[in-house]
Amino acid sequence: VSVYVTVNILIGDSELSALEAYLKDLERIGVDAIIVQDLAVAKLAQRVAPKLHLHGSTQMTAATLDAVRFYESLGFTRVVLARELSLAEIEHICKNCTAEIEVFVHGALCVCYSGQCLMSSFIGGRSGNRGACAQPCRLPYELLDSLGTSLLPKHEAYLLSPKDLNYSEYMNELVAAGVTSFKVEGRMKKVSYVRQVIGTYRHILDTAHIDSTDADALASGFNRGFSTDYLTDHVGKSMMTVVAPNNQGKLIGKAEVKKGQVHLYLTEPIEKGSLLKVMQASGSITYYQIDQNWSLVNEKHFVGKPDEGFAAGQVFLASTPKSQKQRGLQDFSAKLEVHGYLSINTDREQPCTNLTFVLNDGRTVTVSNEFEPVYANNKPTSLEKVTDQVGRLGNTLFTLASMSIPKGPYMWPASVLNALRRDAVESLETLLITDHETAWAELAVEPQDMSSMVAKGKVQYSEPMVSARVDELEAVKAAIDGGAKKIIFGGDRLQRKPYELSIYEQVAKLCKDHNVLCVFATPRVVKDDEVKAYMNTLKAIVEAKPDSISIHVPQALLWLRDLGYTGAIEADTGLNIFNGSALQVWEDLHMSSIAPSLELTLTQLVSLQKSTNLPLEVMVHGYTEMMISEYCAIASFV
Incomplete structure (x- = not known):
């Protein structure tokens, strides 16, 4: 494992x-x-x-x-x-x-x-x-x-x-x-x-x-x-819990109200003590504790009257007294079986005792103890005694499947058997780790020097400035009129509605005419079926010759490389840069500036700034998207 x-x-x-x-x-x-x-x-x-x-x-x-x-x-x-x-x-x-x-x-x-x-x-x-x-x-x-x-x-x-x-x-x-x-x-x-x-x-x-x-x-x-x-x-309302966010259980029938009585119709037998949950169309939930075995299927079972708190709806089995009968819940042991062999090593000048552990796959370890076994005609150590001492493997990976000892009336103290067991377990654990490291197949994934592939352009920031992140042309004009010295345009849009490609050239020209830095941003999520279309967008961005491109996804580096882009690139908040070491990774990839994680505190931001010569960009005002999702609540429910 x-x-x-x-x-x-x-x-x-x-x-x-x-x-x-x-x-x-x-x-x-x-x-x-x-x-x-x-x-x-x-x-x-x-x-x-x-x-x-x-x-x-x-x-x-x-x-x-x-x-x-x-x-x-x-x-x-x-x-x-x-x-x-x-x-x-x-x-x-x-x-x-x-x-x-x-x-x-x-x-x-x-x-x-x-x-x-x-x-x-x-x-x-x-x-x-x-x-x-x-x-x-x-x-x-x-x-x-x-x-x-x-x-x-x-x-x-x-x-x-x-x-x-x-x-x-x-x-x-x-x-x-x-x-x-x-x-x-x-x-x-x-x-x-x-x-x-x-x-x-x-x-x-x-x-x-x-x-x-x-x-x-x-x-x-x-x-x-x-x-x-x-x-x-097929993303939509059907994937939401809507009515209740907790454990639903297994759908096993329905509850109906007829002639002032509530009856349950079940698709399978249930046992005494089971807890049933009835989910009503209104979203209300009623629980029933069953006080007897119900073996009849698709037959009505009277449970009460509506004025007693009982109601109609879908019936779910929330729990049973024997809820651990399903596949996978049977008792099992993840321990490895070992076969033990106690022997006397007579190859040495001073005989000693060996203990060998053999796994079912044949892997073997042998350990020794300096104790020289002696004959004990009156009270020799029995196989049962050795098995008991060597088999005490409760907190280890192993369980003793069999044990063998030399013939003859030999005696081994419990302390010797315990020491042999501990040494054998340690040796076997070391063997398993070593063998696992050796057998751990090396995948053909070779790290590459990405820094040699990434554009190395830079934007010089001589002093702090106010930048504005906007997504409409009119907002670009308003931000410039308000005194912004840098415009970050584009990126995420609701429902991924694409921009007209001509807008990038318009934004770039507007910024250039007012001596304002122009930066175009990538979205935080681009799926494979959207990459081809987005590459057309990115091509238009590159051709508009912005001062920099701000990336929220790391693969944008590959896309820009493929387009032959040589200008400046900025690391944006979607990359979740949270510490100086992560910042260094992106600095090594020739980022022109860093917009770190929005979750950093002021103290952490100050510390981060001290770790780099790159300018940091921090959001100080405005709405921030809390979530990015394929699911749209508005489209799903309205």
Whole structure:
């Protein structure tokens, strides 16, 4: 089993020293790879723990083939793709890159592109980019018109709360697409949930088939309802929980009101003590605790009257007394079987005792103890005694499958057997780590010197200036009239509505006529099916000859290189530059200026400025997009 450790948060400058020690420890104990968001972590790991493979986290917002290729150039051997990609987009990336590709297939889903969400940080003081998301998307919201009137029924309040991913029915397609690893969201989940889901997906992969037991196992675990909308490219209201953001359970029937009585009609038997949840059309939820076994299917079961609090709606099985019966929940042992052989080494002048451990795959270690066994005709050490002492492997990776001892009435003290056991375990653990490092296949991903490929133009900033980020031509004029000395134009637009290409030349001319710096920005998300069209936009931007181009996505460096651009490039906020080491990565790539993370404090910004000679650009006023999402609440509900 490979071990990957998540180090996928943005790191503060004050934390880098502790991080160095942590990375060294991870390498020392045999961790295979770290999952990374911050390029400072990657840079540090390559220097102090070079045996650790680098895996790009979904927090890196890798949504295109070129994004994966950029991370390949930095030495990443695997990339976890953004959850928002369709099956066709995933396949396109897998078939055209060298790095391994990992895809989320089950569990909680963010409404925003991971790595581009500021909502928790700005309204809750807890940064998702720092691993402390307060999950504001799970809160109720209202959708209002321009007059402040609510456009939706009161019970449709969870507009930003997605259902959980469940790609179990598409595993064969994902395998065929070339996906290397399937990721299940399991952190902060109960052990029973992790066992159940992992066991189910393991069975689906092994059999290349999903059966009703698999589907039931997944539906019976914690879930907010399931969605495949991103994978099938059908994003909309159907992927939202809408009415309730918590555990939904398994749909097993309906509740109906007839003649003043509420009856349940169930599609499967349920046992005494089960908890049923009835979700009404209004969004209200009623729970029933069943006090007897119900074996009849599709027959009515009387539960009460409406005036007693009972209601009609969909019936879900929330829990059962024996909810751990599903596939994957059976007891199992992840321990490795060892076969023990106690022997007397007579090759030495002074005989001693050897203990050999042999794994089922044939790997072997032998350790020695200076104790010379003696005959003990009265109380020799029995096989049962040796097995008991050597088999005390409770807190180790191993379990003793068999034991053999020399013939004859020999005696070994318990202290000798215990010492031999400890030494054998230590030797076997060392062997496993060493063998694993040797067998860990090196991927054909070679880091490249990106700095030689990137434009090296510079914009000179002699003093602080006010810049304005705008997205309309009239706003450009207004900003110049207001005294702005730098215009940052373009980038993200609602629904990705493209600009007329001629507007870039108009903006550039307007800035030049007023002796104002002209900078054009890239969007924070460009998907593969949009790259071709965006390259036409980028070509128009280059031809307009701006003073600089501000990039929110790292793959823009590759696009600009392909267009032959030689001017200045600025690193923008979408790159999540949070510390001096990450800033240095971009400085080495010849950035002309840096707009660091919007989540930095004033103290952190001052410290960051001291670490570089590059000018920093900081947002001081205006609206900031809290989320970037493929999902549109307005289009989905109105």
